[in-house]
Amino acid sequence: xxxxxxxxxxxxxxxxxxxxxxxxxxxxxxxxxxxxxxxxxxxxxxxxxxxxxxxxxxxxxxxxxxxxxxxxxxxxxxxxxxxxxxxxxxxxxxxxxxxxxxxxxxxxxxxxxxxxxxxxxxxxxxxxxxxxxxxxxxxxxxxxxxxxxxxxxxxxxxxxxxxxxxxxxxxxxxxxxxxxxxxxxxxxxxxxxxxxxxxxxxxxxxxxxxxxxxxxxxxxxxxxxxxxxxxxxxxxxxxxxxxxxxxxxxxxxxxxxxxxxxxxxxxxxxxxxxxxxxxxxxxxxxxxxxxxxxxxxxxxxxxxxxxxxxxxxxxxxxxxxxxxxxxxxxxxxxxxxxxxxxxxxxxxxxxxxxxxxxxxxxxxxxxxxxxxxxxxxxxxxxxxxxxxxxxxxxxxxxxxxxxxxxxxxxxxxxxxxxxxxxxxxxxxxxxxxxxxxxxxxxxxxxxxxxxxxxxxxxxxxxxxxxxxxxxxxxxxxxxxxxxxxxxxxxxxxxxxxxxxxxxxxxxxxxxxxxxxxxxxxxxxxxxxxxxxxxxxxxxxxxxxxxxxxxxxxxxxxxxxxxxxxxxxxxxxxxxxxxxxxxxxxxxxxxxxxxxxxxxxxxxxxxxxxxxxxxxxxxxxxxxxxxxxxxxxxxxxxxxxxxxxxxxxxxxxxxxxxxxxxxxxxxxxxxxxxxxxxxxxxxxxxxxxxxxxxxxxxxxxxxxxxxxxxxxxxxxxxxxxxxxxxxxxxxxxxxxxxxxxxxxxxxxxxxxxxxxxxxxxxxxxxxxxxxxxxxxxxxxxxxxxxxxxxxxxxxxxxxxxxxxxxxxxxxxxxxxxxxxxxxxxxxxxxxxxxxxxxxxxxxxxxxxxxxxxxxxxxxxxxxxxxxxxxxxxxxxxxxxxxxxxxxxxxxxxxxxxxxxxxxxxxxxxxxxxxxxxxxxxxxxxxxxxxxxxxxxxxxxxxxxxxxxxxxxxxxxxxxxxxxxxxxxxxxxxx
Numbered sequence: 014x015x016x017x018x019x020x021x022x023x024x025x026x027x028x029x030x031x032x033x034x035x036x037x038x039x040x041x042x043x044x045x046x047x048x049x050x051x052x053x054x055x056x057x058x059x060x061x062x063x064x065x066x067x068x069x070x071x072x073x074x075x076x077x078x079x080x081x082x083x084x085x086x087x088x089x090x091x092x093x094x095x096x097x098x099x100x101x102x103x104x105x106x107x108x109x110x111x112x113x114x115x116x117x118x119x120x121x122x123x124x125x126x127x128x129x130x131x132x133x134x135x136x137x138x139x140x141x142x143x144x145x146x147x148x149x150x151x152x153x154x155x156x157x158x159x160x161x162x163x164x165x166x167x168x169x170x171x172x173x174x175x176x177x178x179x180x181x182x183x184x185x186x187x188x189x190x191x192x193x194x195x196x197x198x199x200x201x202x203x204x205x206x207x208x209x210x211x212x213x214x215x216x217x218x219x220x221x222x223x224x225x226x227x228x229x230x231x232x233x234x235x236x237x238x239x240x241x242x243x244x245x246x247x248x249x250x251x252x253x254x255x256x257x258x259x260x261x262x263x264x265x266x267x268x269x270x271x272x273x274x275x276x277x278x279x280x281x282x283x284x285x286x287x288x289x290x291x292x293x294x295x296x297x298x299x300x301x302x303x304x305x306x307x308x309x310x311x312x313x314x315x316x317x318x319x320x321x322x323x324x325x326x327x328x329x330x331x332x333x334x335x336x337x338x339x340x341x342x343x344x345x346x347x348x349x350x351x352x353x354x355x356x357x358x359x360x361x362x363x364x365x366x367x368x369x370x371x372x373x374x375x376x377x378x379x380x381x382x383x384x385x386x387x388x389x390x391x392x393x394x395x396x397x398x399x400x401x402x403x404x405x406x407x408x409x410x411x412x413x414x415x416x417x418x419x420x421x422x423x424x425x426x427x428x429x430x431x432x433x434x435x436x437x438x439x440x441x442x443x444x445x446x447x448x449x450x451x452x453x454x455x456x457x458x459x460x461x462x463x464x465x466x467x468x469x470x471x472x473x474x475x476x477x478x479x480x481x482x483x484x485x486x487x488x489x490x491x492x493x494x495x496x497x498x499x500x501x502x503x504x505x506x507x508x509x510x511x512x513x514x515x516x517x518x519x520x521x522x523x524x525x526x527x528x529x530x531x532x533x534x535x536x537x538x539x540x541x542x543x544x545x546x547x548x549x550x551x552x553x554x555x556x557x558x559x560x561x562x563x564x565x566x567x568x569x570x571x572x573x574x575x576x577x578x579x580x581x582x583x584x585x586x587x588x589x590x591x592x593x594x595x596x597x598x599x600x601x602x603x604x605x606x607x608x609x610x611x612x613x614x615x616x617x618x619x620x621x622x623x624x625x626x627x628x629x630x631x632x633x634x635x636x637x638x639x640x641x642x643x644x645x646x647x648x649x650x651x652x653x654x655x656x657x658x659x660x661x662x663x664x665x666x667x668x669x670x671x672x673x674x675x676x677x678x679x680x681x682x683x684x685x686x687x688x689x690x691x692x693x694x695x696x697x698x699x700x701x702x703x704x705x706x707x708x709x710x711x712x713x714x715x716x717x718x719x720x721x722x723x724x725x726x727x728x729x730x731x732x733x734x735x736x737x738x739x740x741x742x743x744x745x746x747x748x749x750x751x752x753x754x755x756x757x758x759x760x761x762x763x764x765x766x767x768x769x770x771x772x773x774x775x776x777x778x779x780x781x782x783x784x785x786x787x788x789x790x791x792x793x794x795x796x797x798x799x800x801x802x803x804x805x806x807x808x809x810x811x812x813x814x815x816x817x818x819x820x821x822x823x824x825x826x827x828x829x830x831x832x833x834x835x836x837x838x839x840x841x842x843x844x845x846x847x848x849x850x851x852x853x854x855x856x857x858x859x860x861x862x863x864x865x866x867x868x869x870x871x872x873x874x875x876x877x878x879x880x881x882x883x884x885x886x887x888x889x890x891x892x893x894x895x896x897x898x899x900x901x902x903x904x905x906x907x908x909x910x911x912x913x914x915x916x917x918x919x920x921x922x923x924x925x926x927x928x929x930x931x932x933x934x935x936x937x938x939x940x941x942x943x944x945x946x947x948x949x950x951x952x953x954x955x956x957x958x959x960x961x962x963x964x965x966x967x968x969x970x971x972x973x974x975x976x977x978x979x980x981x982x983x984x985x986x
Contacts, residue, residue, distance in 0.1 A: 024367035027249045031180040034187035036264035038334025039239025041271045043127030046328045049279035050307035057225035059280040060215035063273040065229020070269040073237045077261040078428045079413035088254050091349030092244035093405045100412040104488035109408040111469045112401035117343035119398035122383045124335040129157035134306045148387035161384035168336035169377040175366035186330040193327025198274040201315045208281035238402040242342035279307035282314035344372040355476045393457040406436035459506035466499045516553045625965040675719040683714045703743040711750045713758040716831035722805045729798040730764040738768035765824040771817040854880035861885040862892040863910040888913045889921025901932035911942040919956040926957040937978040
């Protein structure tokens with residue numbers, strides 16, 4: 014059943030016969046009509062070629078098994094790309110695709126530029142009209158360019174018109190292709206004994222028969238490339254993918270038949286002037302017309318012009334099936350890349366005919382200039398397509414082996430490994446000239462491979478930069494290998510170019526010598542000329558051998574260097590991974606530490622709340638003896654000191670974890686200093702310390718800052734001055750304004766004492782955590798106060814310095830700046846705050862929610878002391894029920910604990926806020942909890958609470974907070 018294809022899905026249209034036509038048409042093209050004479054017969058003779066083609070077909074069938082196995086596992090368009098990315102990763106997928114794309118494009122270009130060659134031989138100069146020029150010895154004519162563009166345009170029209178239409182055209186042309194070849198072969202070899210007689214000798218005579226056959230076997234990737242093209246269209250099958258293997262087998266058999274019959278046809282007829290096919294084939298360069306194409310010469314000899322028409326139709330069909338089939342394969346490959354967001358999403362669009370038309374148009378567009386470069390230049394590109402094909406076979410076979418090994422499937426483990434080794438051998442065979450290959454790439458082909466590899470680096474960089482899913486850049490092996498390939502190809506290109514230049518120089522020298530000798534009346538005999546040519550050939554071979562040895566040494570050196578570089582880089586990557594693991598562990602430890610400190614804070618603050626609360630209540634008991642009141646004062650002082658130690662440890666932990674943040678509010682600096690003076694005045698008097706705090710000389714008293722943190726800094730500094738100053742000493746605190754900017758004021762704060770001072774060694778590390786002066790062991794403290802002070806000032810972009818001398822006192826100087834606030838704005842806020850305090854607490858009913866009886870008792874007593882009416886609930890669920898059942902206005906506020914059984918405070922708040930009656934759901938809720946961190950405050954506000962008060966309860970802050978929320982509530986009423 015077909016899919017809807019108006020956006021990005023391919024249609025299921027391809028029938029089994031259509032798949033066969035696609036595979037067969039891609040693998041047999043123009044070359045099957047030309048190469049028998051130019052390549053196959055000289056290498057192995059007619060029978061040697063047929064045997065080689067059969068064996069080569071079987072080798073490709075082995076690779077086909079691997080393709081089929083992977084098709085079943087990954088039935089996605091994209092073929093090798095899909096298998097590689099899923100098995101080896103996207104880096105390998107990109108490399109395999111990059112070189113496979115070159116294969117299909119090169120085959121399209123090969124078929125486009127093949128028409129002029131065939132038409133020149135069949136029709137002479139019919140299309141050699143218009144302007145013309147020469148590229149690499151090949152003359153390009155306007156008429157032949159137009160002929161090539163016509164074929165390209167027809168192929169584009171077939172592909173764009175619709176998937177079903179292109180399938181029908183491909184089937185018809187594939188049948189005409191194989192049918193025409195078989196028909197001509199039957200007519201020729203049934204005409205008598207002469208065709209069979211002309212096949213002799215059956216092999217070439219320069220090497221052994223096995224060697225000749227192996228030469229043809231090694232050409233199998235070139236001959237049959239394209240048989241795997243149907244794997245790109247697997248999403249378009251209208252049949253079960255498991256039926257694809259017989260189609261691959263039949264396509265390869267059809268290819269073997271086509272190549273074998275065309276080779277036999279080529280050798281079956283000889284022009285009258287030749288006695289053996291060897292002489293005929295060797296002289297092809299000097300022949301033109303039909304004689305220049307042995308296959309066409311044979312059919313004309315035995316079948317006349319009718320045979321030329323039949324074989325001509327078959328040849329044109331071969332070219333067109335190659336064009337259409339490879340455009341389809343390449344377009345599906347690009348489409349699969351686009352689906353993975355490697356290239357623009359516009360290439361995933363499918364038109365109404367079920368075709369990725371944008372991809373087809375781009376492929377055709379980049380192919381339009383190709384006929385202008387001539388057949389020779391395009392031949393250099395065509396030479397490299399075999400390398401790309403063998404690399405695709407390497408990847409497919411290896412992924413099949415890995416997948417089969419994972420599933421412990423022995424048959425494909427064998428075919429995968431054997432296919433991998435054979436494909437690797439093919440790749441090396443075509444890349445390295447002079448080792449065992451009698452056919453080598455052109456010098457220019459090496460340069461093209463280098464350029465294509467370098468373009469691959471740029472293309473990968475583009476893909477890598479677009480990659481938001483972090484799929485690419487994970488395999489260093491791929492890129493080291495590609496870098497090695499570039500070096501390797503560069504070496505081969507340099508070697509071949511040098512060899513070519515050396516041969517040309519030696520020939521030029523020889524010709525020059527012959528000319529000079531002739532000018533001086535010396536004439537060389539035929540034997541002397543032959544000896545001279547042999548000598549030059551030997552010298553060229555000597556240069557070649559020398560360069561080959563030097564190249565091997567050079568390559569070995571580069572390989573060792575790359576190995577060392579890769580080893581170092583691999584080590585670096587392992588280090589990076591280790592650091593990431595350590596970082597992850599550190600973050601886990603930090604979280605565990607934070608959780609522990611949070612729990613510790615909660616568990617310590619809860620009993621501290623009881624101690625401080627009961628102490629506060631006990632001090633109000635009538636007839637309390639003076640001695641008992643003194644004990645209570647000491648308990649209260651010790652409790653506050655213990656709470657300060659807990660706060661110091663928690664603050665230092667948050668500083669170390671980078672979690673301390675400022676809470677910027679409008680602040681009156683003068684009032685802050687006045688409050689601090691009030692805090693310390695009494696204890697300074699008791700110790701007979703001359704305490705002076707001067708903050709009068711400031712122009713901008715209203716600023717934006719974290720008032721609580723600033724107070725913490727001042728409390729730490731003055732507490733230290735108090736602790737380290739003996740009785741009768743002095744402490745001077747001053748705040749004065751240094752300067753004023755457009756919207757910011759600059760201040761200096763000095764805290765100076767006449768105490769014991771610090772040693773120079775300790776002064777250098779006074780702001781480090783846990784540091785204490787060794788001879789101050791009788792002074793209580795954690796050694797965290799100054800470290801916390803320094804970190805708070807760093808957060809405020811301020812600075813602190815210390816001047817001290819042992820026995821003469823210490824002065825801390827702070828330089829800091831704050832954004833200023835308009836005085837009138839602050840006055841308005843203060844007026845609202847004063848107005849808000851005019852509340853009759855006896856008319857206010859509060860709901861206290863806390864699961865701890867001790868905490869409830871303390872809170873209720875403190876609140877009733879101020880006149881509040883108080884109800885209580887033991888958990889969040891009970892609180893929700895009480896609020897639901899109350900009338901509007903019954904409760905003016907709720908004091909909510911957080912950690913409670915049955916239902917916690919956050920959930921209870923959310924349920925209250927979700928009530929239908931807005932007057933009840935909007936009751937002010939204050940978190941009153943031992944969870945005291947900033948994130949606890951944020952969590953409370955996020956849950957819908959209005960304020961947060963940390964335990965142990967600061968009575969002053971509790972009453973001030975209730976004043977604020979009750980004032981807001983009254984204003985809203």
